[in-house]
Amino acid sequence: MERRHGRRAGAASDVEAVLDDLYTTPPPGFVARREALALAARTAGRTEDSRRIHAARRPTLAAWAANLLLRSQPEESRRFLELGRALRDAYRTLDAEGIKELSEQRRRVVAALSRQAADLARAAGHRLSDAAQQDVEATLRAVLADEDAADQWATGRLEGPLTPPSDFPSPTGTSTAARTPRKAPKRTAAPSASAVASPSATRAKDDLTDRRRRKRQEELARARKAAKEAERRLRDRRAERADADAASQRARDRHEQAREEAAAAERQLQQAREELERADREQQEAEDRLQATADALAQAERAAGEAADEVERLSASDG
Incomplete structure (x- = not known):
């Protein structure tokens, strides 16, 4: 039973990787x-895996x-x-100045990652159009601002670009005030003794305010640190990419050279081969001529010998 369960878990892992x-x-x-x-999974008898693979929808270029x-x-x-998690937490407690600062850092990080x-994409052979580039930036903004969008991107299986919310969550200290109109205070007589806060209650309220302020400052500091660290890493990655591009260009230049x-060298080798073939032909022709000359010389020597013999014979008969 455990073995069958192991096979099912392994198959599930396989189809997820696919x-x-x-x-x-x-x-x-x-x-x-x-x-x-899908065909390979179906051929292997993994019908459910084949169905899941076949149901996958083609993503847009930006996704x-x-x-x-x-x-x-x-x-x-x-x-x-x-x-993104740090920014979402920070935006709930920051004041307008803190939000402005983090918004600028967020824009820089998104722009760098989208590039x-x-x-x-270009290295994989597909250049993004301006519209596709904007969709990538929108997706990354959505990932930072919205937890559901972050979860979707984290699967690595986006089919289309994500749409960011209009803005990050409003700070808790200002959202209620922004939604609720302030009422004019009622004209009353001097407050009663029960309506006057005690010194201990006032101190408790001040302590709570201080704790909230410190918490906002700590969250702001963490968010600023995370954003600066992200920018630093992106700068490092861009520098590494520039070095890799330069090294790749040098390698291409060396390859071309x-x-x-x-x-x-191939042309020189071909020329040398042709020269060698010509030399072989000329050598063969010279050897053929040498052989023909040798044959003619031998024939002439025989003829001369025969003529000398005839002269000697005739001279002997006259005597």
């Missing part, structure tokens, strides 16, 4: 790869780029999700 990989497939090749994977970013940069993506997604040198 789906994860499928959603990083560029959209133009998504359907063909999906059908091939695919967002999935690719998550899968290709797991550590950066994990920290980005953590940053990284575009770089990954080697290819040209190989082509030149």
Whole structure:
């Protein structure tokens, strides 16, 4: 029984890995790869896996780029999700000035990550249009601002871009005041003794206010630290990408130079082969001429000998 359960768990893990990989497939090749994977699962007798794979919907180019970013940069993506949680917590307690500062940092982080997604897409052979780039940025803004959007992106299987909310949650200290109109105070007589707060109650209220203020400051500090750390890592990744691009360009240049040198060497080798063939032919012709000359010389020597013999014979008969 445990063995059968282990096989089922292993099969579930296999199909999850297949789906994860499928959603990083560029959209133009998504359907063909999906059908091939579904057929393979069905042929192996995994009917339910085949059904799940076949039900996968092709992502848009922007959603695919967002999935690719998550899968290709797991550590950066994990920290980005953590940053979103920290920002959402901070926005609930910050004042307007703190929100303004974090909003600027949030925009820089989103812009940097969206450029990284575009770089990954281009490296995979698909350049993002301006509209697709905007959809990627909207998706990342949604991930930071909305917990449900963050959970969807964390699956790595987005089918379309996510829509961010109009803004982060309003601070608790101002949202109620913004929604509730302030009423004019009633004109009354001097307050009664029971309406006057005691010194201990006033101190307790002040302590609560101080604790809330310290909590907001601590959350703001954590959010600022997380945002700055995210910016630093993104700068490092961009620098590493620039170094990798430069190294790749140098490698391409060396490859092109080697290819040209190989082509030149091949041409020289071909010329040498042709020269060798000509030399072989000339050598054979020379040897043929040498043999013909030797044969003619031998024939002439025989003829001369025969003529000398005839002269000697005739001279002897005259005598």
